[in-house]
Amino acid sequence: MKTLTIADGRRFAVRQLRTLRRHLTTPSEDDTPLLGNSRRRWVRRLPYAVAIILQASLIPTGIVCLISFYDMVLPVAAALTIAQTAPLLLAITRPLAAWWITAATLVTTATITAHHPKVMGSWPWTAPMILAYLFLLLALGLRESRATVVSVWVATFLLTVLTTTLGLPRAGDGTTVLLIALSGAVLLLGWAVRDRAVARRLLTEQEQISEVERERRTLLEERARIARELHDVVAHHMSVIAVQAASAPYRIEGVPADAAEEFTAIAGTARESLAEMRRLLGVLRSEDTAGEKTPQPGVGQLAQLAETVGRAGVPVELTVDDGLAGRVPQAVGLSAYRIVQEALANVVRHAPGARVWVSLSADGPELRLTVVNAPPPQRTESLEASVEGTGQGLVGMRERVRLVDGRLDTGPLPDGGFKVAAAMPLDPPESPDTPGE
Structure with missing residues (x-):
């Protein structure tokens, strides 16, 4: 059994970090805005309206909270709050890029407020900043792949632990666990809603394909039914013609030899037509048309x-x-x-x-x-002039x-x-x- 060494553990950690970085730097190829595929105009505009309403309410309250709780000057408080809240508009089309901006803002804010006396035992962020981050994670969960969602949650976990535990003079009162749980729940919610929407879309496409197949099968069955009915009608008349032509020289006295030969030819042509119709009908009735064994x-x-x-x-x-x-x-x-x-x-x-x-x-x-x-x-007039x-x-x-x-x-x-x-x-x-x- 192979023994794991410190070097093996280091290489494993490096590989995991590279994978995490790749998922955090590779956005989705779909450039469609959030809810942009909806047929209703108001639904397509709903994310923009929600982002504007959140910014209008979170920016003033966030500035006030930073000034009141952490004694920040107005320019710094405004810059941090706007940097944390403004990416909500960007998250509609580029959620991963918006997450990088907000994550950097959270780290910057925690670095500034970590050693403030009022932060002892409490969060280094204001409630508006946390709400803006959670709404951004929801948009990201609705747009990005499963691997990216998991990578963002792992990165959130690491950033939260580093900024709220290691960066503070003493640990907080459980806020780290709460933030990690909230971010995971929001990401899981967004991912579940996205998967449900994808499943419904695939189900709709499959139903449309099945409907087309049903229509095609119905059409083929109808054609086969018409062919059988046509065969029954035409075969009856052709059979009558063949019988009458074959029996005419015997039923009618004094039929000339030329006329008798003509009757015989008519009966033969009718029989050949019947045989060909039966052969074609056999093709329609057979599931394997390649099994035709009649000489062509x-x-x-x-x-x-x-x-x-x-x-x-x-x-x-x-x-x-x-x-x-x-x-x-x-x-x-x-x-x-x-x-x-x-x-x-x-x-x-x-x-x-x-x-x-x-x-x-x-x-x-x-x-x-x-x-x-x-x-x-x-x-002369064509025999099909009336058609x-x-x-x-x-x-x-x-x-x-x-x-x-x-x-x-x-x-x-x-x-x-x-x-x-x-x-x-x-x-x-x-x-x-x-x-x-």
């Missing part, structure tokens, strides 16, 4: 998409570089498929009958995708391209057509959203 469409399914749109009366000419489907990553292929799907859907809605050219090619490290449609063969443009299709394209760190360019052509051009890297950045829809 890509470049290899563009021919089937073009054929489906062609049956809707929009001729599509698709050009894909040989072997490109095997080089395109899943995320880029899915984005390319959805962009082409949305572009063709826009042609069907806004330019029915217009010819469309779709091309996909590899240009170095990028996939170049272009969808260009000619103007409609005749002036103000939602603009969600282009927004969805941009989100798809941004997902894989690509670029998108859209806009009308001089001849009345429309162009959608996208460039996406064949080696996109990894994203947690790429595995699913």
Whole structure:
């Protein structure tokens, strides 16, 4: 077991004194005045009003006490009292600096009054000076950190013992203990009030964060509910369409072969739409969207998409570089498929009958995708003319391209057509959203 020596004790005392000095010389970084964060104007001005009232009452009485009890001349009594009381205004914004001024004033006053005959057995300070010091400690406890508050109380203890016990010809009648207890109680009160205010502020912030989270969760739940309701409504009608189209050649006599083939195509399209809606609804119902296991469409399914749109009366000419489907990553292929799907859907809605050219090619490290449609063969009204443009299709394209760190360019052509051009890297950045829809 290591034996403590006098040198160890000396080093420990030096370290403690350095820590005490650091806390007494490092003020709080918050420059906000006391009660300056209050929303009410009168509360923000209350500390200044209290400081002015205290000065107006303590300065005259302090001067009178020093002159009457210690036979001081007026200039000295006024200087000491003002130096002790004036820092109350400074304590609103700089309590630690104000404490240094008042502490120095207390030491000076005790040095002057220590050997006065009337001080034998009593305080070397007047009651107004003690009251001013206690109010200043209250302001300091409301503003400074816990370490600074403890350091100020330790310094007050040391100063009180040195000035009231060692500096007097004989010890006082318990006033030293009383002053130390009062200063500790006031500092503890200020620190407790400050901690309570900080705790309430943190609780309010946490409640606001919780409220935002609740609103966000409610919004997501509402979206999921709407999606389920939409699925139930649309799925019913799509199921009816699929059944009617599939059974039409059997229910209606003398259906031509072309019409029967068209009915079969309509039934297949309806079934595909139902399957995709169920897949999207599964994503909304699942807590882990990354668990999507249904194969997603890509470049290899563009021919089937073009054929489906062609049956809707929009001729599509698709050009894909040989072997490109095997080089395109899943995320880029899915984005390319959805962009082409949305572009063709826009042609069907806004330019029915217009010819469309779709091309996909590899240009170095990028996939170049272009969808260009000619103007409609005749002036026809858009299928969505009665609905103000939602603009969600282009927004969805941009989100798809941004997902894989690509670029998108859209806009009308001089001849009345429309162009959608996208460039996406064949080696996109990894994203947690790429595995699913």
